[in-house]
Amino acid sequence: MKTDExxxxxxxxxxxxxxxxxxxxxxxxxxxxxxxxxxxxxxxLYLEKQYQIKVENEDLDIKNxxxxxxxxxxxxxxx
Amino acid sequence: MKIELTSNQSKRKDSFEAFVKKEIxxxxxxxxxxxxxxxxxxxKVIGHxxxxxxxxxxHGNNNCDMIxxxxxxxxxxxxxxxxxxxxxxxxxxxxxLLKWGSSLQxxxxxxxxxxxxxxxxxxxxxxxxxxDAKNVxxxxxxxxxxxxxxxxxxxxxxxxxADIFLIIAQCDGKPTTFLIEKDQPGLSIxxxxxxxxxxxxxxxxxxxxxxxxxEEHLVGRLGFxxxxxxxxxxNHGRYCIAWGGVGIAQACLDASLDYSAxxxxxxxYLKDHQLIKRMIADMVTNIKAARLLCYHAGYLxxxxxxxxxxxxxxxxxxxxxxxxxxxxxxxxxxxxxxCSSKFxxxxxxxxxxxxEIIEGSNEIQQLIISDYAY
Numbered sequence: 001m002k003t004d005e006x007x008x009x010x011x012x013x014x015x016x017x018x019x020x021x022x023x024x025x026x027x028x029x030x031x032x033x034x035x036x037x038x039x040x041x042x043x044x045l046y047l048e049k050q051y052q053i054k055v056e057n058e059d060l061d062i063k064n065x066x067x068x069x070x071x072x073x074x075x076x077x078x079x
Numbered sequence: 080m081k082i083e084l085t086s087n088q089s090k091r092k093d094s095f096e097a098f099v100k101k102e103i104x105x106x107x108x109x110x111x112x113x114x115x116x117x118x119x120x121x122x123k124v125i126g127h128x129x130x131x132x133x134x135x136x137x138h139g140n141n142n143c144d145m146i147x148x149x150x151x152x153x154x155x156x157x158x159x160x161x162x163x164x165x166x167x168x169x170x171x172x173x174x175x176l177l178k179w180g181s182s183l184q185x186x187x188x189x190x191x192x193x194x195x196x197x198x199x200x201x202x203x204x205x206x207x208x209x210x211d212a213k214n215v216x217x218x219x220x221x222x223x224x225x226x227x228x229x230x231x232x233x234x235x236x237x238x239x240x241a242d243i244f245l246i247i248a249q250c251d252g253k254p255t256t257f258l259i260e261k262d263q264p265g266l267s268i269x270x271x272x273x274x275x276x277x278x279x280x281x282x283x284x285x286x287x288x289x290x291x292x293x294e295e296h297l298v299g300r301l302g303f304x305x306x307x308x309x310x311x312x313x314n315h316g317r318y319c320i321a322w323g324g325v326g327i328a329q330a331c332l333d334a335s336l337d338y339s340a341x342x343x344x345x346x347x348y349l350k351d352h353q354l355i356k357r358m359i360a361d362m363v364t365n366i367k368a369a370r371l372l373c374y375h376a377g378y379l380x381x382x383x384x385x386x387x388x389x390x391x392x393x394x395x396x397x398x399x400x401x402x403x404x405x406x407x408x409x410x411x412x413x414x415x416x417x418c419s420s421k422f423x424x425x426x427x428x429x430x431x432x433x434x435e436i437i438e439g440s441n442e443i444q445q446l447i448i449s450d451y452a453y
Contacts, residue, residue: 013385019453037213037306038388038447041314044307045385057179060300060307 001079006051007072013046014068025068040065047071053078082374084146091147095154098127104158110279111426114272116162121240125195129166134173134193145381149322149373156326157333160430161279163326164236164437165198167319171312172199172245175256179299179308184258188243200241201312202232202285210443212247213305217287219248219255224294226250226257228265228287236437238283239270245298246285247309253302256309257292265290276429277437314388316438317395318376324398325369327431331402331409332362334424338413349412358408365401372397389451396444399434406431 011023018034021027029035035043043065044055053075064074084092102123110116124130129151132143156163173192176184191197208215217230228248235244244266246257259266271282299308336359339349349355372394379387406428410417417424435441 037310040303040306041310042385042388045383045387049383049385057181057299060179060303062302 001051003072003076006075007068009050010068010071010075013043013050017042023068027068028066029068030062030066043071047075051075051079082371084150088144088147088150092150092154095151099154099158103155103162107159107162107279108420108423108426110159110161112278112420114274114278115239115281116159116165116279118240120162121165121198122195124162124166130169130195130198131173131189131193133170134177134189136193137190144377145318146374146377149318149377152319152322153326153329153370153373156323157330158326159279160323160327160433161277161281163319163323164277164280165240167316167323167438168200168236168241169195169198170319171201171315172243172258174315175201175245175298175308175312176258178311179256179303180258181295181298183295184298188258197242198237198240199243199245200235200237201316202235202238202244202246203309203313204232204234206231206233206284210440212309213254215247215249215254217246217248219250219257221250221294225291226294226297227289227291228257228259229289230287232285232287234271235283235285236277236280238268238285239281244285245308245312246287247304248287250301254305254309255301256298256304257296258298259287259290259292259296263290263292274433276426276431276433278429310388313438314380314391317391317444318380320434320438321369321373321376321391321394321398324395324400324402324431324434325366325373327402327427327434328362328366328369328398328405331405331424331427331431332359332366334422334427335359335362335409335412338416338422355412358412362405362408365404369394369398369401389448392439392444392447395438396441396448399431399441402431402434403428 014023017039047053048055063070065071132148135141152163176188192199203212205216217228219226219228242261244259246259247254265288267286269284271284274282339355342349376391376394379390409424410428413422413424416422
């Protein structure tokens with residue numbers, strides 16, 4: 001899958017849950033509290049199902065999940 | 080769309096029902112009076128491989144789907160909500176370690192948890208922290224490769240029995256999860272008695288007084304203790320409790336059908352009085368609706384769909400609510416007999432109420448569901 005496709009997918013998924021803001025690729029999602037801890041597991045489940053990857057113990061780093069760009073890069077490393 | 084148990088699921092449901100009818104139901108009232116479940120019963124549950132049903136076997140195969148697991152929770156919940164809570168918290172530890180444990184933690188603990196050689200319990204709530212779960216006060220200070228924990232955890236189901244505890248603490252302001260064994264120096268376990276419901280769930284308070292553990296005891300990573308490890312556990316807990324709510328409500332209905340078919344007032348069986356019929360009709364309808372929500376949550380959990388978090392929350396909220404309604408109606412149908420410990424419905428009522436509070440109170444579920452709707 002191409003980077004742009006992955007990014008678009010992720011943006012579309014996030015837009016379902018973050019409705020009031022226009023999402024930008026470098027917008028901080030967790031540290032700015034745009035999304036909460038309940039959503040964190042939904043994001044994990046989405047990434048695992050959509051891209052057939054496993055999010056594991058060693059992947060738990062805010063640098064993998066805090067922006068759309070970072071999530072995209074994380075998925076590309078795991079695919 | 081076909082909503083139907085497979086033949087394997089039906090067979091397993093029948094086997095759960097037979098086990099519970101023989102081994103649990105006849106004694107559940109006594110467990111409640113004694114405020115404990117005998118270890119022999121726990122061993123029987125373990126002996127039937129019910130403790131670690133969702134864990135992969137030695138070959139990495141999953142031998143139990145989420146619907147089948149839900150059916151087990153329903154059958155056990157029908158007889159003993161307290162025993163259900165023991166299985167629930169054990170499952171919460173299993174699922175958290177399965178998903179977020181290190182390789183060493185998985186290798187060491189999962190086989191023991193699967194066989195029931197080790198019983199797990201989940202410790203989040205504190206004397207001053209309930210719904211505001213992210214802001215736990217228990218602290219963990221890191222120094223020289225170890226974490227030193229101080230604080231208190233309260234209302235810990237199965238706390239008197241558990242061998243290991245999954246404990247959430249703040250480390251530098253970051254919620255973090257630790258796996259701590261019961262005889263770790265600095266950890267004291269104080270039995271809690273006199274609860275209104277879940278009386279034989281063997282609750283305990285944990286006191287951590289400079290309890291020091293090596294960093295290998297950290298589960299997941301710093302700062303992910305609530306959002307990932309805790310949420311994995313809580314989702315499992317909510318799923319079990321949702322099915323347990325269906326179980327309690329079903330038990331209330333079964334007791335009410337039996338009682339109202341035998342007792343007469345004004346020369347007529349209670350079942351023929353219209354106001355009794357109304358209560359029965361509402362119980363039947365609510366139980367069916369709750370069970371369908373549980374099936375849906377089960378399907379989403381089985382397929383690891385992102386919507387499982389929300390649908391499990393909805394199932395827990397609704398099933399616990401209707402369990403309380405069913406229990407109220409059951410006691411009402413039984414009249415003064417329903418207020419006596421000689422009839423199980425008074426225990427169902429006390430246990431049903433607890434479902435609205437544990438694994439995230441129903442008010443928290445309402446906030447979650449409402450936020451999701453917008």
